[in-house]
Amino acid sequence: MTLKSRLILPVLFIFSTFTIASAQNKLTTGVWRGVLKTQSGNQLPFNFEVTTVAGHPQLAIINGAEHYKVPDVKITGDSVFIKMPLFDSEFRLKLDGENLTGNWIRHLGDHDTQMPFAATPNTSWRFLRDPQTPAFDVTGRWAAVFGEGTDGRDELVGEFKQTGTRLTGTFLSTTGDYRYLEGSVSGDKLYLSCFDGCHAFLFIANIKDGKTLTEGTMNSGLTGTDKWTAVKDANAKLPDAYSLTALKPGYKKIAFSFPNINGRKVSLSDPRFKNKVVIVQILGSWCPNCMDETNFIINSGYYKKYHQKGVEVVGLAYERTTDFKKSQKTVAQLKDHFKVPYPLLITGYTPSKGDPMKSLPALADFKGFPTTIIIDKKGNVRKIHTGFNGPGTGEHYTEFVVEFDKLTEDLLAEKG
Structure with missing residues (x-):
């Protein structure tokens, strides 16, 4: 064997080994x-x-x-x-x-x-490979209570659809829904979960008689836990989302001036907002319900339809840090993902309790993210909507879209 051959063979061996290893390191489709x-x-x-x-x-x-x-x-x-x-x-x-x-x-x-x-890979079942025949059908609306005691209780509405052993649905709260949940009913047990990059939810409960869910447990993320129960109630509903947040007595307007992701200050008094119906989103890039609302504004056709008629939208971001550069990165990611055409402002405040009210002193209270402030052509706050129930809530989302479109049309019809 020549010297040249002796040099080439190891190289070929290394190359072929690398090629085989590279071919093997693939994710199974x-x-x-x-x-x-x-x-x-x-x-x-x-x-x-x-x-x-x-x-x-x-x-x-x-x-x-x-x-x-x-x-x-x-x-x-x-x-x-x-x-x-x-x-x-x-x-x-x-x-x-x-x-x-x-x-x-x-x-x-x-x-x-x-x-x-x-x-x-190659595993399409979620909770159980071979679930038992369901003892009950939990399809319908449920009045759910999360937490224990009088101070720590939250009343939610569960919406479930069961097809055989497969279960889908969500929970609705005053600050938004728990998005798309999926799982199973096996015997007298209910299982639901969700993961979207932020939410990581696990719900388990016993089905007592087809009308009562008992001994419910909820896991949220790494450490979050809660207990819950529910009773079937076709009339279960949440408070009016427009009734939960208000301005302080004597206030009709809000004011703010915050930088956009490029550092340029944007104020509600800027000419672009004058004589316009203005939708102010109070949001965070960490908030899945805020993303659902942003998706509605942009991808449902709302912004394209109403911007040309005189509607402006502006988002106020409350990030998990007061560091502008860190917030700039996460808000820019949000803007790029949804191709947001309107200003997203970095408030410099966090979602911690009390921060939104410090940044917007006219607010009498603040319940949660997202919150949407609707301002008329004269600059007066006409409505404040708390929370957002997205497409995972079915008819609730459809009803909101119809209602919000009508409110927008009514405000546009008014004189400035």
Whole structure:
């Protein structure tokens, strides 16, 4: 064998080994089952689908009717990095054969949290491979109570649809819904979960008689826990969303001046808002219900339809940090994801209790995110809407869209 041959063979061997390893380090296409592990040891499952687009892997996280696309997936050797499109969170994983193991990491204002994660390909079931025949059908509306005692109780409305053992639905609260939940009914047990890059929810309850849910537990993220019960009630409903937040007595207007993501100050007194109907979104890039509201404004056609008729929209962002550069990054991510055409302002305040009221002193109170302030052509606050029930709530979302369109039309018809 010549010297040249002796040099070429090792190179070919290394190249072929690298090629084989690279070929092996791919995500199996199809439906996977992922499981997050809470601090208490409970397993929070969800499904996602892996596809290949232009030679690159992409995910779609499955929660009921929602398939949430996650295009930012990178594979380096046996490491897999998945960056969620919103909410500043990511997965850092290792390929173990065809399986994945690692952590889901949330980047908060001043620290990170992480949950152990594992996923298995070719697995379309969520909670149980072979659920028992359901003892009851829980389809319908439920009056739910979360928490215990008189001070720690929250009244919510559950909306469920059961088809065989498959269960979908959501919970509605005064500050928004729990988005798309999916799970199973097995025997006399109810299971629901959701994961969207921010929300990581797990609900379990006993079905007592088809009309009562007992011994309910809820896990939220790594450490959040709560207890809940519910009774079937076709008339269960929440308070009017326009009745929960108000201005202080004697106030008719609000005022603000905050920088946009480029650092330029934007004020409600700017000429662009004069003699216009103005929709003020109080939001955060960390808030899934805020994202649903933003999606409604942009992708339902609301902004395109009404902006040309005299409606302006402005978003006030309350991020988890007061650091402008960190907030700039997360708000820019939100703006780019939804292609937001209107100003998003960085308030410099956080979502902590009391901060929104400090930044907008005319507010008498503040219940939660999102909150939407509707201002008429004269600059007077006409309505304040607390929370947002998104498309996962079905008819509730449809009713809101009709109602909000009518309110907008009525205000546009008024003289400035």
